[in-house]
Amino acid sequence: MKHAFPKPTAGLILFLLISFVMNTSAQKLSVTGLTVEHLTNPLSVDDPNPRLSWKLVSEVQNTMQTAYEIRLSTTASFSKKAFWSVEKKGDESVLVSYAGPALASKTKYYWQVRVKDNHGNTSAWSPIQYFQTGLKSSDWTAKWITVPGKDSLLASPLFRKDFKLSKTIQSATAYITAKGLYEAHINGKKLGDHYFAPGWTSYKNHLQYQVYDVTKSFNKGDNTIGVMLGDGWYKGRIGFGNQRQFYGDTRALLLQLEIEYTDGTKEIINTDNSWKTTNGPILASNIYDGETYDARLEIQGWDNIKYKETANWKPVRILPNGTEKLVGMSGPMVSKHEEFKALKIFKTPAGETVVDFGQNLVGWVMVKAKGASGTKITISHAEVLDKAGNFYTTNLRSAKQQNTYIVNGGAPQIFEPHFTFQGFRYVKIQGFPGTLKLEDLTAVAVYSDMNTTGTFATSNTLLNQLQHNIQWGQKGNFVDVPTDCPQRDERLGWTGDAQAFASTAAYNMDVSGFFTKWLKDVSADQLPNGSVPYVVPNVLNERDAGSAGWGDVATIIPWDLYVAYGDKGILEAQYPSMKKWVDYISSVSQNNLWNSGSHFGDWLFYRPNDDNDGRAAVTDKYMIAQTFYAHSTQMLLNAAKVLNKTEDVEKYSALLKKIKKAYVSENMTENGKLASNTQTAYVLALQFDLLPENMRQQAAERLARNVKDYGNHLTTGFLGTPYLCHVLSRFGYQDVAYDLLLQESYPSWLYPVKMGATTIWERWDGIKQDGSFQTPDMNSFNHYAYGAIGDWMYKNIAGINPVQEKPGYKAVVISPKPGGNLTSASATLETVYGTVKSSWVIQEGIFKLDVSVPANAKARVILPKTNKEEEIGSGNYHFESKY
Ligand code: RAM
Numbered sequence: 001m002k003h004a005f006p007k008p009t010a011g012l013i014l015f016l017l018i019s020f021v022m023n024t025s026a027q028k029l030s031v032t033g034l035t036v037e038h039l040t041n042p043l044s045v046d047d048p049n050p051r052l053s054w055k056l057v058s059e060v061q062n063t064m065q066t067a068y069e070i071r072l073s074t075t076a077s078f079s080k081k082a083f084w085s086v087e088k089k090g091d092e093s094v095l096v097s098y099a100g101p102a103l104a105s106k107t108k109y110y111w112q113v114r115v116k117d118n119h120g121n122t123s124a125w126s127p128i129q130y131f132q133t134g135l136k137s138s139d140w141t142a143k144w145i146t147v148p149g150k151d152s153l154l155a156s157p158l159f160r161k162d163f164k165l166s167k168t169i170q171s172a173t174a175y176i177t178a179k180g181l182y183e184a185h186i187n188g189k190k191l192g193d194h195y196f197a198p199g200w201t202s203y204k205n206h207l208q209y210q211v212y213d214v215t216k217s218f219n220k221g222d223n224t225i226g227v228m229l230g231d232g233w234y235k236g237r238i239g240f241g242n243q244r245q246f247y248g249d250t251r252a253l254l255l256q257l258e259i260e261y262t263d264g265t266k267e268i269i270n271t272d273n274s275w276k277t278t279n280g281p282i283l284a285s286n287i288y289d290g291e292t293y294d295a296r297l298e299i300q301g302w303d304n305i306k307y308k309e310t311a312n313w314k315p316v317r318i319l320p321n322g323t324e325k326l327v328g329m330s331g332p333m334v335s336k337h338e339e340f341k342a343l344k345i346f347k348t349p350a351g352e353t354v355v356d357f358g359q360n361l362v363g364w365v366m367v368k369a370k371g372a373s374g375t376k377i378t379i380s381h382a383e384v385l386d387k388a389g390n391f392y393t394t395n396l397r398s399a400k401q402q403n404t405y406i407v408n409g410g411a412p413q414i415f416e417p418h419f420t421f422q423g424f425r426y427v428k429i430q431g432f433p434g435t436l437k438l439e440d441l442t443a444v445a446v447y448s449d450m451n452t453t454g455t456f457a458t459s460n461t462l463l464n465q466l467q468h469n470i471q472w473g474q475k476g477n478f479v480d481v482p483t484d485c486p487q488r489d490e491r492l493g494w495t496g497d498a499q500a501f502a503s504t505a506a507y508n509m510d511v512s513g514f515f516t517k518w519l520k521d522v523s524a525d526q527l528p529n530g531s532v533p534y535v536v537p538n539v540l541n542e543r544d545a546g547s548a549g550w551g552d553v554a555t556i557i558p559w560d561l562y563v564a565y566g567d568k569g570i571l572e573a574q575y576p577s578m579k580k581w582v583d584y585i586s587s588v589s590q591n592n593l594w595n596s597g598s599h600f601g602d603w604l605f606y607r608p609n610d611d612n613d614g615r616a617a618v619t620d621k622y623m624i625a626q627t628f629y630a631h632s633t634q635m636l637l638n639a640a641k642v643l644n645k646t647e648d649v650e651k652y653s654a655l656l657k658k659i660k661k662a663y664v665s666e667n668m669t670e671n672g673k674l675a676s677n678t679q680t681a682y683v684l685a686l687q688f689d690l691l692p693e694n695m696r697q698q699a700a701e702r703l704a705r706n707v708k709d710y711g712n713h714l715t716t717g718f719l720g721t722p723y724l725c726h727v728l729s730r731f732g733y734q735d736v737a738y739d740l741l742l743q744e745s746y747p748s749w750l751y752p753v754k755m756g757a758t759t760i761w762e763r764w765d766g767i768k769q770d771g772s773f774q775t776p777d778m779n780s781f782n783h784y785a786y787g788a789i790g791d792w793m794y795k796n797i798a799g800i801n802p803v804q805e806k807p808g809y810k811a812v813v814i815s816p817k818p819g820g821n822l823t824s825a826s827a828t829l830e831t832v833y834g835t836v837k838s839s840w841v842i843q844e845g846i847f848k849l850d851v852s853v854p855a856n857a858k859a860r861v862i863l864p865k866t867n868k869e870e871e872i873g874s875g876n877y878h879f880e881s882k883y
Contacts, residue, residue: 029855030057031113031126033834037330038512038565043173043211044134044328048103051095051569054113054126055834056855062873063855065091067116072100076110076128083109093856094566094808094832105136106173106258117855132211134328135175135256142175142256142270144319147277151235151250156282156419158302159253159316160226160309161275165218167261172218175258177209177326180251181232181419186217186225188304194333195446196419199480200233201517202537203247205524206325208517210333214257225269226303227253228280230419236286239492239539242398246539252319254326276313282418288399288489290381291417295408296373331517332449334480336363340443345436350390353429355441360425360759360782362476362486363446364403366416371433373409378402378431381424383487383781387771391428394776399489407433421446423476423487423782425758447475450509453830456793459823462744465753467793471508473760473784474501478511481518481537485762485780492535493518496550496600497785500722502557504790506564507800507829515557516570522554523577530584534600546584547599548625549719554581555635562642565832566808571639578636579648585629586655592662594625602680603785604763605717606710606747617715619680624719626663627684633659634688638804663690672698679706680720686731687723700731712739713747714764722788729796729817737796738819741789749789760787798827798838799862806858808832814851815862816840818883833857834874847883852876 033055036042056065071078071085084100093115103109110130114123147157174191176184177198184191191212198208229251230236237244257269281298285291301307340357348354357365360383369377381401386392393401401422405415424443429436456467477483482501484494498518505511518536525538532551534544545551558574561567571578588596601621608615633656640648663685667675672695674681682703685691691699707714707728716724725737744750747764755767762783763774773779795801799816802809809831816825816838826839834854841848853859855874862869863881870879 028058028060028119029063029115029117029121029123031055031115031123032057034111034113034126034129036129036131038510038516038567039332041130042329043132043213044209045131046134046328046330049097049099050131051097052111052113053094053096053832055832056093056115056117056123057834058117058121058855058874060117060119060121061875062118063875064118064873065093065115065856066118068093068096068113069115070096070111070113072098072109072111074107074109076130078110078128091856094810095569103133105133105139108132132173134211135209135326137326140254140256140326141268142254143272144252144254144322145271145275145277145316146250146252146319148314148317153279154231154284155279156228156230156285157251157277158226158228158280158299159271159275159277160224160302160313161269162222162224162305162307163269164222165220165259165267167263167265168220169215169218170260170262172214172257172259174212174214175209175256176212176227176254177207178229178251178253179203179207179248180234181230182227182253183230183418184225184227184255185303186214187219187223188301189217191217192333194335196232196334196480199329199331199334199517200537202521202524203234206327206520208329209254209326210329218259222305224303224305224307225255225257227255228282228418229253230282230285232419233287233537237288237489240489243539250319273315273318275316276309277316278312278314285417285419287420287491288401289420290400290402290404290422291420292404293415293417294406295410295413295415296406298408329517330520331480331513334446334448336444336446337475338445340445342438342441342443345438348385348390349388352391353432353436354385354391355427355429357425357427357443358758359472360423360476361443361445361472362421362423362479362782363444364417364420364422365427366414366442366444367405368412368414368440369405369407369433370412371407371409373407375407375433376431377405377407377415377429377433379404380428380430381422381487382426382428383424384767385426386773391426392773395773395779395781396488397776399487401487421479421486423485445475446479448478448480448514450478450511450514451830452508453510454507454794454827456790456798456827458797458825460742460821462750462753463742463793463822466749467790469753469757469759470504470784470787470790472758473782473787474505474508476759476782477784478505478509478514481521482515484785485783487782488780492539493521493537494535494550495522495532495553496534496547496603496718497783499549499553499556500718500788501784502560503564504788506560507790507794510830512561512565512567515561519557519570519574522557523574526554526577526580529587530580532581546588546597548594548621548628550600551581551584552628552632554578555632555639559635559638562639563802563804563807566810568642571642575639575643578632578639582632582636582652585632589629592655592658593622593666594629595622597625599625600718602678602717602719605678605680605720606713606715606764617678617680619676619678619720623667623675623681624684626659626666627688627690630656630659630663630690631688660690664692668695673702674699677702677706678715678720679703679724680716682706683716683720683723683727686727697731700727700733703727704733704736707736707740712736712743713745714740714743715747718785721786722791725789725792725796729792734796734817734819737792741792742820749786757781760784794827794829797822797825800827800829800836800838809836810857812836812853812857812859813862814838814859815864816849817864818842818847831857842883845883847881849879850876851879
């Protein structure tokens, strides 16, 4: 192994040159990326001890933090004595708990950090960042308002209030939430660039409110606030069987605007009986079916000053204070991201006008149109065309996914929905006035604001498309909650899918806030007996709970987040839920065997239609259940160790032994054959360490043989797939793992890619070789579960591995394992310490590897074939070895 940082390559000379120039003018050490509870400058922090993180930037190799100093103030100028300051030795830089005097509610705190490193450098103070505390329940003085009479209309009500502010504004903060969805406008402008507020939570347990700094939105003198409400998840159609009004039948608004004047006095504008309401242009909207908007019903200027209220505006009705627990937001908002131009407008064989955007995405189409008043434009959405080239919507089941716009005869308008989203690549347009042109249409992807953290590319273009499809599966299904699919009449937070995909998701994007928010609902919707629902938030029946591989989300995702982000707090917060789940399984087990209940099993595994010779890869459901019983117990045990819960460590270690013993006596012959001779059976038994050590290698051999028996094809479903290649790699079958990954014929990951997929499909054969479809009852073309292979791709191909004992990539193992026909691969991961990079190329028998390690972290680099190892600190390194 050559250790080449003094290697005089062109790149290195350039690097030295740049660093020399910088050193003369700037600091060698600086601090950046300040976050509070994983978020940048959050405005609704509820935690009494919010946790602060920062990143070190240094050009000097092997840099570690040796001390930090935090100061926190209630003024941006830090003019007053610091509210809290702390100076500590050590390398702690991630999720450091605030430990000062009690924080007041609705207060803004400014903070900054400086650090020292092991080379004797001291950084300058970081740029000042802030966080704001939320409202405590007694701070709420606003009243819930709704429409007069019963809220029986499908149309979206508008609410408005005019008011005067008598003095110059120092600061203004708005606290808003709704039962339903809301879109707020201030003085004629939409507030914020997000959608679907207040987000979807288990509304019966908690309802989020959003906080806005609206200092610049209001003026001394006349002002107007207007808000419209939609049905959303609260009142609209959600769940199965045309279910509506799951959470309630009355949409309502709660808004509190707190103003501080420059003279120090305060004023509060609340939703109360002074507000007025009428109906707006949205005739109907719901998540599955789309929105109908009649531009003729627009009320010009309704959300702005100088509007004269007509008699149509009626006084609102006040609702009694509810029991719902209002909470600040702990995750990201949903907003617009990538835009897609229309690629092609064409007539299908059935004579319909269809537009192709080239990417299956989630969001909607913005349509520019002008026409005679009353002209109705209908936009229908589909993921695929059928074999004949026709627009195919049967797989949407009962979801209409249709937006309708009625134009008002005025100037051209850009139409888009407000309270719904669609999953589509194609749209069908009916009734468009005039000739439809490509530039009249733009598709926009709408998803939760998660920073991209991972990049991954190889020399294999099919694999790169697979990575693209995994990322788009994530974007399309991370819309406030992790959904199984974004298009048909489902779009639910299926727990099995989420646990299968979570670790991959954490490579691609920063999902810390997103999952932290959702896990609160996993706890909240967990049944009193500890069972975990199939979907969270749970809009199905109470009894729809307790499936192995689904309920285990309660233990798996907290652990994944701990490993990826070093977040011990998430383990603390979720520990009771983790424990309740494991105890639930114990309570329904007999003789330590989980042999009861109803389970989805290895969902959507390989099962040929003409299965005459038993090729279907059916794995016994209770056998699977037992493996997840062990896995969840292991995750709980891991958490108990991290949290120093010694009694639990003892208790669950003993339980785990029994679970494994019971598994073996129930499912393994003396020779090591498992009761179900499937890939998933061997994968789960090996991944979760259920077999005695001396029986593992033979089991791995059986697995490899099984793969060969199917002609190098996988046969796994939702539960086996995430671990299949991991197990093969771990037991020395890296070549078999690559054979599976690079397999292009069905069933495989690349089969859909070859069939033109731009997202991950729900089923291995969503579109069959002859172009026909799988059953329309369940055939989503945007379903992330099988995208769980991404975790293996980052870990094995690129070789970026977390270390459980040093979570958050405080320590990282870089161990790329080239294979297949790959000649190069490159990945980066933005961790909580900074960027980790692993990039390799094989040239003329030499394996060349470039590695970056962020400051305040360490890496162990293991080169393939030679297996030579080296420990390194932060910096950029180049390695070469014979290959
Ligand atoms: C369907 C979907 C979903 C899965 C459940 C069990 O609704 O395929 O992804 O988790 O079934």
